[in-house]
Amino acid sequence: MMTGGIVADERPATAVPRGEAVTFPGGLTISNYVMPNGTRAYCIEIQLGEPSGYMSEAGRVREMPGRSGKFHSWGDVNGMRQINYLMDGPGQCKDAWTAAAVQLTIWRMRENFKAGNPFLNAKIDTLQRSAKGRALIAASDALTTEARREAKAPGSPQKVTGKLVIAPDPAGKAGKYRVAYPAGTRDLSVRGGVFLRTGTATVDVADTGASARYVQAAPGARKIEVTGSWRTQGTRGWEPIIDIYNTSTASGAVGQRLAVATGRSNGTHARGRFDTVARTIPPPFADPDAASQAQASAEIGGTMRDTLIVTEMQDTRARIWPDAVADFTAYLEPVAGSVKYGPDWEPLLGEPHMVQARDPETQELLWTELPGRGPIPGGSGASDDTGDSVERDDGAPGGAVGDEGGDASVRTGDGSPPRREPLMEERRDPLVWSAEEIANMSAAQRCVAQPVYREGGIVVSRVGEYHTKPVTVRSAGTVNWVERIRSGGRTVHQGKCGAANERTAIEQPGVTTAAVPSVMLGEVVTDVATVTGRFAPNASYSLRFEAYRAAESEVGEPLCAPGNRIFRSERLPVEGPGEVTSPGFVARWEHGTQIWWVETLYWETPAGPKALHRGACGLETETSVVGRPEVSTLAPETAVVGDRIGDTAMVTGDVKSSSDARWELTFAAYRGPTASHETPGSEVVGQALEPAELDDNPGKADSPGKKSLNEDQNNEVPLCTPENLLFETAATPVTGPGKYRSEEHTVPFDWIGTVWWVETLWLIEGEERIPVSVGECGAVDEATVISGPELSTRASAVAAIGEAMEDVAEITGELSQRDGVSHELVFEGYRGVASEGATSAALCVPENEIFKTDPIAITQAGEYTSSEVTALPEYGDTVWWVAVLLQRSDGNVVELARGTCGDPSETTTIQPPRVRTESAGTVTLGEELYDAAIVEGRLGKRAGVSFRVTFTAYAEGADGVLACVPDRVIESLSDFEGVPVSGPGRYTSKRTVTTAEHVGAGGFVETLLMRENDQDYIVHVGECGAASERFTVSAIPPVETRPESPDRPALPPAPLAMTGGAVILPALLGAGLLLLLGLAIGWGVIVRRESQRKEE
Structure with missing residues (x-):
């Protein structure tokens, strides 16, 4: 059978018969198929026909092939491995039920257990309709779980990591060694010996696990070497590979492909060789060799020692002398003039004698002690027991009393030094070698003439090194060591004095x-x-x-x-x-x-x-x-109010900030003599500090050629005191040489004059702040001259009601041009009192403020005119102007200049008009009734400003009292619309024909109004009940009760009643209220009549 892929040339095979089968309700039969060799095969293409015809090989594959237009190929690695497992194990048990479950699982697994294949879905649907079918689905699920758990890939073989170990025979047999090997060892081989079990140099140990074999060394061999090889096999498992066969149906159509398991893999093997291990075979026993090596050099105060070295002779093992003991002797070579030493390396002393005592450190002579003091040396300082200088009880350096550097403060009554006596002590001087003694000795005698150290009883029991104890070196020179070994009362080794390897050179x-x-x-x-x-x-x-x-x-x-x-x-x-x-x-x-x-x-x-x-x-x-730093400073020469000023310090020299020493600069500004707030004083105090140790800081000392600003003016010493301190800046950290700028301050108006700067360089050491450098008060380079703007004004002198009035301000001097600084001019108006002008009684406060103009932007000095302000009746007869120059910067508003309240040049007198009135007097029912107002004086004539006079008639009450209240208004006789007033003249109200409802007595009240911007202002309100404003409407003509006497001239007509006069603000306000009340009543009457008319 081919492996690795689909075979291109399919060869026909015999028909494949159906194997174990299970039939379910609904006519569904599921079975496997039997290959010619008896292996069970399973269908992998559910939608195709039953493979009852012929079949042919399609090859060994890792992926189930697809069919065009029907389904895709499928090659999930885990799924293919699990199908291989199912067909190889459960699928070959020849159990019909298990075979049906395997077949169903393969169909479902190929579809990834999803409902994407309608042919599979139909079969699943048929199975789910019966308990038997559902049981098969459950069996398929169980097989799936089993396959996922058990279908493991073949494992790789493990490398043997153990090593071969050669150890001496546990029983102690000479030349016999035990060779241990780990599991997996296949064979062993030895060089320099044979394996005892086989008598050969190689042995096969396969399948014996971890064990050991014994080796016998060959005669005369000095070393044996063992090596070997190992072999391991990986664990078995299932590969994701199956065999595929093409089939046809009984009619010759394409049938389902069949799959056959490739079965469980045996896994791979691993091979390797062990590292060669060796064991040296010890040589024969013999007496050891002995040598010595002294410490080559040492220092006074250090230590030295000698070393005995016992080693084995070549190609032998040492046989140590029985009861061997070693001893060492150190000899210091004598030198002419050097001190003689005894066996304990202490100086050999001569006969005692009396001498003057000396300080052990300075070697100065000591004298008799003064009362309360210890021994006084003849030099400039006493010493403690370590040779270090000490201080006297009073903290001053100790000194001898006498002529040689003594304490000059210690004197007798006549001023002469007191007597002193030498401090004597018993002394034994060390003996020294003479040149004659040394010359009379041979070289061998000189080598052993002065033993200074001896040590014995050192047991020699093995090969190795044996050391003397560390010997403290007490003097300079050359030490020769001699070692000796004795055993059983005899000397078995003796060193030679003067040997180069037994010499120690001592230096300081x-x-x-x-x-x-x-x-x-x-x-x-x-x-x-x-x-x-x-x-x-x-x-x-x-x-x-x-x-x-x-x-x-x-x-x-x-x-x-x-x-x-x-x-x-x-x-x-x-x-x-x-x-x-x-x-x-x-x-x-x-x-x-x-x-x-x-x-x-x-x-x-x-x-x-x-x-x-x-x-x-x-x-x-x-x-x-x-190193110490130096500071120089330079302040701005001039500045303007509103500018920001600061001082600049240049720090030079050695300066560096650290955790132990920090540097800071502070700057203080003081009002100079030309400022308006001079304060006398006598010296620099407060923030102006004296620098620490001025003698060590010559750069800041006063110089005869350097004068301050004030000294140049009036030869007075400049003063920088708390009384004339303007401000002091926060500390500016100084991290190194360079230029440092102080905090900047905005210049207010009251700083005009001279400002003196004083800088202070501070050194901060822990909690202490030391002013190490303080600037000079009044130095020319540290003076800033401050200037500011000035303001002068002139306002309109006279204005009539309704006329425009204005103020003109002239600004001189400099304005700050700093970015972010702007200036503006505002004109304020206050209701004044003419009699208080130009006096201290003039008051301009919010309570009497009557207007404020919009700000005018100011960019430079010059003349600026306010916006026009209409003279209103409510302003009274006197207006005081106040011009205010403002400066805006950094969100703040500062007033630079303000005019004087009540200044005559800033006073505008307002002239109100005068109004007289006369009514028609007494009229008879049916006659016309009206009122007349005579306006005198000036009225403002400006576009947008107009005047009008209105007339209101009031009825007299039954009690004969005329009250000008809303419920007494006679609307038909009143002229609420009024008459336009264009200037001085006579203005008559509307003429009304009297009727029966008018019969009775009453009076008129005239009101002069000014209108501007659709707003009315009351200029004048007549007097209620004025005689010239009374009228009477009679039902019958009046009867002459007293004829005029011919011989008695007629009285001149009475002058018109004056209902106006000087405009007094309270009267105007009261009249205004009455007018508004009358208008409201009139409006109410009209509304009532309209409602009555509607009811009729």
């Missing part, structure tokens, strides 16, 4: 130093010591670093004493040659401009530290220069 370490050459305030300053020489592992050295503020002694030499010491480190361990960096400290202002370092090298002994080296004071390489 050297120290060179280099401090940080320059540092900024706030930076960490350190010193670096380079230690040279060789160090033993057990050497114990230490270094101490001290720093001093640069100072000089009385004779001008560098001074490093407790009084000027600013730092002292702990003793730092020195592990060996190399660089040692001191602990750092932060350079601060108080440390001055130069720091001197001094290092001390100690040898740590059980008795305490011993100083081996101390650096000199004031060396150039041990000097750290502390």
Whole structure:
């Protein structure tokens, strides 16, 4: 049978018969088919006919082929593997029910268990109609679950990772070795021996699992080597591959293709070889060889030792001497002039004698102690037990009393130094080697003349190294070691004194130093010591670093004493040659401009530290220069009100911000002498601070050639005090050299004059703020002259009611041209009192404000005229103008200038008209009744402004009292429409013919109105009940009761009653209210009559 794909040349085969079958209700029969070899085959194309005819091979495939126009090919990998499993296992059990379930599962699986195939859907529908059919579907589901669980792909073979292991025979038989191997081993082979079981160099161990075989080494062999091979097989499984056969129906038509399982795969194999393993066969026993190797070099204070090396002889195994013991002796070569040492490496001392005591560190002579003090050395400083300088109780440097650098404050009553006596002590000086002694000895004698260390009893029990204990080195020179081994009372090995490999050279370490050459305030300053020489592992050295503020002694030499010491480190361990960096400290202002370092090298002994080296004071390489910054400033020379001004500082020199030293600049502005708010004072206080240590900051000191602005004007010392402080800016961080700009402030009007700037450079060290540089008050470069605009005005002098009036403002001076700054001019009007003009009683407040013009944008100095304002009756007789110059910037409005309230040039007098009236008097029923108003004076004549006089008639009450109230209005006699008034003259109301309803007494009230922009303003309201405004309507003509006497001249006619007069605001307001009330009543009467007319 072909594999790998569809066979192109199909060969016909015999017809395939039906196998196991199950019939279901509805006439549905499901079965498999029997191949010629008895294998059960299954249909894979449900919609085609029964394969009852002939068949032919289609090949071995990984994908079920499709048919054009019927269905697509299908090759799901997991599905194909599961179909292979179902046909190979359950499908071959020859059980009809299982065969039907397998067939149904294959059909469903090809359709991915979806209802996409109508032929399959029809069969499923038939099955679901019967319990038997539903049971088959359930069996198909169970087979699907089983196939998904069990149909696994063939597993890859696992590589053998175990190794071959050769071990000596557990029983201890010489030359016999056990070879262990892991499972999967196929064969083993050995070189240098044979396998005991077979007597051959190879052995087959396949299928034995993990086990072992024994090997016997060949005589004379020094090594055996074993190797082998392994083989493993992968796990079995099902590939996604099936065999396909083409079929035909009984009529010869195309039938369903049949599928046959390819079955379970045996998996693949893996092969490999083990790495060769070897085992060395030990040589025969013999006496060992012995040699020694001393430590080549050591340092004073360190340690040294010798080493005995026991090794096997070539091609043998060592047979250690019985009860072997080793001992070592160290000999220090004598040198002329050097100290003699005993066996414990301590100096050999001569006879005792008395000498003056010396300081153990400085070697200065000690003198008798003063009361309350310890021994006083003859130099410039006392020392503690470690050789370090100490301070006196009062904190000053310790000093000797006497002529040599002593404390000048210690004197007797006459001022002379007190007497002092040497401090004596008993001393035994070390013995030293003389050249003569050395010359009288042979080389061998000199080598063993001075033993300084001996150690014995070291048991030698095996091959290896044997060391002496670490020996503390106490002096310089050369040490020769001699080792010896004894066994059973005899010497089996003896070293030779002077051998090159048994020599230890002892040196004293050297120290060179280099401090940080320059540092900024706030930076960490350190010193670096380079230690040279060789160090033993057990050497114990230490270094101490001290720093001093640069100072000089009385004779001008560098001074490093407790009084000027600013730092002292702990003793730092020195592990060996190399660089040692001191602990750092932060350079601060108080440390001055130069720091001197001094290092001390100690040898740590059980008795305490011993100083081996101390650096000199004031060396150039041990000097750290502390840089300081300088500040120069430049303020703007001039500014205008509304400008924003600030100061600029240029910081130069060494400045850097850090966590230990931060820098800040603050700027303060003070009112100068030319400003309007001068305040006298005597010195700089408050924000103006003295710089710290001015002598160390010469750049800011006063210079004879530098004058302040005020000194140039009147030779007075400029003063910057809290009393004339304008503002102080917030701190500006300074991070390095460069230009720094202060906060800017907007200049208000009251700063006009001179502003003095003073800058302060602050150093912040922890919680302390140090003013290290303060600017000069009144310096020319730190003065800003402030100027601003001025305002003068003139308003209309006189205006009639209704006329236009205006104000003119002239602006002189400079205006700020800063971006975002604008200026505008506003004219305000206030109701004034003529008698209070040009006096302090003039008041312009919101309560008497009567108008405000729209703002006029101002871009430059010049003359600006307000918009026209109509003189209204309600303004009274006097208007006070106030011009206001405003400045807008940053959302704020600032008043730069304001006119004076009540200024005569800013006063407009308003002249109201005068109105007189006369009524028709007494008329008889049927005659005409009217009123007349005589207008005098000026009226405003402008477009949009008009005047009108109206007349309202009121009836007298039954009590004979005339009350001008709404319910007394006589509408028919009133003239609410009024008469237009064009100027001075006589204006008559409408003439009304009296009727019976008019009989009685009454009076008129005239009202002069002004209209502008469709709004009426009351100019004048007549007096209620005025004699000239009374009228009477009689039913009969009046009867002359007293004839005129011919001899008595007639009285002149009475003048017309004056109902007007001076316009007084309260009267006008009252009259206005009456007029409005009358109009409302009239309107009410009209509405009532209209309603009555409608009812009729």
